[in-house]
Amino acid sequence: MDQRQHGMILEIDRLTTRYGALTALHAVSVHVAPGELVALVGPNGAGKTTLLSSTVGLLEPAEGTVRFEGRDITGFDPAANVAAGLALVPERRRIFKDLTVAENLRLAGTTVAKSQRKQRMDEMAELFPALRTKWDLSAGFLSGGQAQQLAVARALMSSPKVLLLDEPCLGLAPTMVDVIFALLDQLRSQGRTIVVVEQQAQRVLSIADRGYVMRTGEIVAEGSGPELAGRSDLFDTYIGGS
Amino acid sequence: MTQFVQNLIDGLGNGSTYALLAVGVSMLFGVMHLVNFAHGELLTISAYVIYGMRSNDISWWATIPVAILSAVMLSMLIEFVAFRRVRTASAFTLLLTSFAIEILSHAAWRIGVSSTPRRYTAPDIAFKVVEVGPFNIEVWDVVSIGVAVACFVGTAIMLRTTMFGLSIRAASEDFDAARLMGVKANRVISGAFAFAGLLAGIAAALWLVRRGQADPRMGAEPLLKAVIAAIIGGLGSLPGAVVGGLALGVAEVYFRSWLPSDLQGLTDSFVFVLIAVLFVVRPQGLFDVQSAERV
Numbered sequence: 001m002d003q004r005q006h007g008m009i010l011e012i013d014r015l016t017t018r019y020g021a022l023t024a025l026h027a028v029s030v031h032v033a034p035g036e037l038v039a040l041v042g043p044n045g046a047g048k049t050t051l052l053s054s055t056v057g058l059l060e061p062a063e064g065t066v067r068f069e070g071r072d073i074t075g076f077d078p079a080a081n082v083a084a085g086l087a088l089v090p091e092r093r094r095i096f097k098d099l100t101v102a103e104n105l106r107l108a109g110t111t112v113a114k115s116q117r118k119q120r121m122d123e124m125a126e127l128f129p130a131l132r133t134k135w136d137l138s139a140g141f142l143s144g145g146q147a148q149q150l151a152v153a154r155a156l157m158s159s160p161k162v163l164l165l166d167e168p169c170l171g172l173a174p175t176m177v178d179v180i181f182a183l184l185d186q187l188r189s190q191g192r193t194i195v196v197v198e199q200q201a202q203r204v205l206s207i208a209d210r211g212y213v214m215r216t217g218e219i220v221a222e223g224s225g226p227e228l229a230g231r232s233d234l235f236d237t238y239i240g241g242s
Numbered sequence: 243m244t245q246f247v248q249n250l251i252d253g254l255g256n257g258s259t260y261a262l263l264a265v266g267v268s269m270l271f272g273v274m275h276l277v278n279f280a281h282g283e284l285l286t287i288s289a290y291v292i293y294g295m296r297s298n299d300i301s302w303w304a305t306i307p308v309a310i311l312s313a314v315m316l317s318m319l320i321e322f323v324a325f326r327r328v329r330t331a332s333a334f335t336l337l338l339t340s341f342a343i344e345i346l347s348h349a350a351w352r353i354g355v356s357s358t359p360r361r362y363t364a365p366d367i368a369f370k371v372v373e374v375g376p377f378n379i380e381v382w383d384v385v386s387i388g389v390a391v392a393c394f395v396g397t398a399i400m401l402r403t404t405m406f407g408l409s410i411r412a413a414s415e416d417f418d419a420a421r422l423m424g425v426k427a428n429r430v431i432s433g434a435f436a437f438a439g440l441l442a443g444i445a446a447a448l449w450l451v452r453r454g455q456a457d458p459r460m461g462a463e464p465l466l467k468a469v470i471a472a473i474i475g476g477l478g479s480l481p482g483a484v485v486g487g488l489a490l491g492v493a494e495v496y497f498r499s500w501l502p503s504d505l506q507g508l509t510d511s512f513v514f515v516l517i518a519v520l521f522v523v524r525p526q527g528l529f530d531v532q533s534a535e536r537v
Contacts, residue, residue: 058418082424094419096412107408111424158424 008067009034009193010055010086010162015064017047017054024050026217027064030195032162037184037194039225041201042214043240048197049091051214052164056081056088068162083111085161089168091197093151097140101131101150104139108154117157124153127186145176152183163187165196181207201239205229213238244376249495255383257491258390262445263468264475264483265397266438272414272478273434274329276336280320280343282465284313284439288446289456290355296362302451309450310443317439321432329431344462351458359457368452386448393444394484397437401480406433414478474517476527485528490517 010032017025025047032038040048053059055066057078066074068086078088096104105124109117125132128149134142139150148168155163168184169177177200185207187194198204205211208225215238221228228234263281270278288309295305324343328335370381401407409430412420421427449464450456471490475482493516497509520528 056422058421077427078418078421079424079426082422088422090419090422094416094422096415096419098415099408099411103408103411107405107412107420107425108423110405110409154423 007033009069010195011065011067012051012055013065013067015051015054015061015066017050017059017061023062024217025054025061028214028217028219029064030212030219032193032195034161034193035191036209037188037196037207037225039201039204039208039211040195040197040214041199041205041211041228041239042220043238045216046214047217048214049166050217052088052166052195052197056086056164058088079111082158082160085158086164087155087158087160087162088164089151089155089166091166092170093147095139095142095147095150095154097138099139100136101139101142102135104150104154105157108157111158120157120159124156127156128153144172145179148172148176148180149183156187160192162193162195165194165198167197167199169198169200201235202229245499248377249499250492251377251379251383251387253492253495254488255380255386255491256495257471257488258386259445259449259464259487260467260471260490261484261487262390262393262441262448263464264471264487265394265480266441267465267468268472268475268478268480268483269410269414269434269438271472272480273410273417273431274325274336275333276325276340277469277477278438279337279340279465279469280324280347281317281340281438281442281468282461282463283320283344283347284317284442285446285449285461285464286347286351286456286458287316288313288443289450289453289460290351290360292450293360293362293456297360302365306447306451309447310440313443313446314436314439317435317442318432321435325431325435326428329427347461348458355456355458357458359455361455364452364454382448382452389444389448393441397441397480400437406430410434410437470514470517474520474527476529476531478531479527479529482527482529482531 008031012028012030014027014029015025016023016027028047028051030038030051040051042048050059054061057076060075064074065072068081068084073081073084096107099107102121105121106117109120112120130146130149131153134146139147142150152165152168168180172180181203184194184196196204205225206229211223211225211228212219213221213228213234220238221234267278267281270276291309291312292305295308320343324339325336328339368382371378372381401411409420409425412423413425413430420430467490468487471486472483473486474489475484475486490513493513494509497512498506501509501512
């Protein structure tokens with residue numbers, strides 16, 4: 001408990017979220033230490049996306065708290081959370097297709113001082129070479145992999161202290177999945193704190209520091225990533241073949 | 243041919259007002275999925291401001307900016323008092339809220355001022371006609387078209403180059419995703435209401451200079467036309483709103499010109515039949531819109 005109170009950058013404590021009469025999260029607790037890569041895995045409908053949405057303020061939890069750097073941010077506006085350093089790459093990317101790649105990034109720098117925005121965009125061009133040549137292209141014309149890179153680049157524009165990624169490999173070709181996993185590795189080596197929801201459970205758990213397995217809105221197992229990746233009982237019972 | 247061009251100029255002058263209103267209607271629909279039937283009340287307050295100031299012999303040069311400012315202020319006030327609290331409610335709730343504001347506004351003007359029209363004298367320029375070759379051109383039509391074009395160009399530049407403009411475009415496409423980028427929901431919505439109020443105030447000034455009277459229900463008809471114009475263009479599309487507004491204005495003038503005098507009272511009916519035919523062919527309106535998550 002002491003470690004949770006003093007060492008964690010993100011503490012989600014007994015979070016319950018409802019959609020009308022349906023309870024999607026049942027008192028879920030997740031804790032993330034600085035520099036960790038934490039994986040959330042589980043079958044469809046487990047509540048992973050609801051958990052991330054409730055964490056950043058897109059959904060208002062019915063009960064429980066979210067603490068970021070020790071501060072209670074439960075129910076805060078997502079914009080305030082981005083400014084504080086908590087960014088989400090949403091499921092299905094949700095890039096702005098009518099805006100150019102550069103405009104997407106510029107908008108994502110809304111919380112950054114104007115003097116630093118250009119420099120941050122240059123950094124993104126360096127980190128994501130595939131986007132460099134598409135700068136003035138409408139984002140709607142990007143391939144799935146490029147769109148995902150733009151989605152991550154957008155989130156990184158605000159230099160978040162914690163980056164949440166919701167199914168970054170969804171709908172991508174296998175070669176692009178490799179690119180995304182390489183990117184995760186790169187971000188992690190830069191010391192970034194990452195929480196990732198991913199359907200490719202085995203693969204993401206094997207690189208994660210810690211992992212949580214969710215099912216029907218509850219945490220059913222937690223532990224170190226490689227340990228969870230090696231537990232065939234979990235995959236058989238909760239996650240399915242992966 | 244002369245009559246054709248003459249009607250075109252008259253129609254564009256007429257349609258400029260609709261287009262300015264329609265851009266505001268479409269912008270608010272984009273960011274909030276709200277068809278704001280209270281938007282016409284911005285014309286009404288501008289009219290009463292003009293009536294009040296002109297009754298006290300205050301010059302038009304001072305009156306027009308104040309009339310425009312009153313529309314901006316009322317638009318922001320409506321957002322803050324009425325819509326902010328129901329922002330996340332259903333589209334039906336938002337629609338009912340807008341009707342409630344409209345009805346309250348009518349009642350307030352009736353009780354506070356009068357149910358009968360209040361008249362003011364239009365300036366000479368409002369009906370001044372100059373002959374250019376075979377055409378008789380109303381100067382105010384030229385002013386209206388010029389001001390409207392300047393507003394549309396200004397709006398386009400604002401949307402392309404400013405952070406507020408990017409926020410509006412992004413929020414129109416996916417509001418929640420915009421919030422995840424750090425866009426503040428209240429700020430972008432309040433800004434959209436202010437900008438829509440500015441365009442409505444300018445539309446009001448262009449229209450009211452010639453109208454010469456203020457009455458409680460005067461905003462309803464132009465607002466209805468603006469909503470139709472926005473739907474013609476593709477609700478949520480700002481270029482579509484401009485094209486829809488101008489097309490509606492031009493269609494009205496052409497029908498009025500072509501119809502026999504005993505059928506001219508049915509001009510709107512003929513225009514609406516034309517619009518119905520358009521919607522059979524293109525139900526989504528003239529412009530396709532990438533839409534849009536609810537707020």
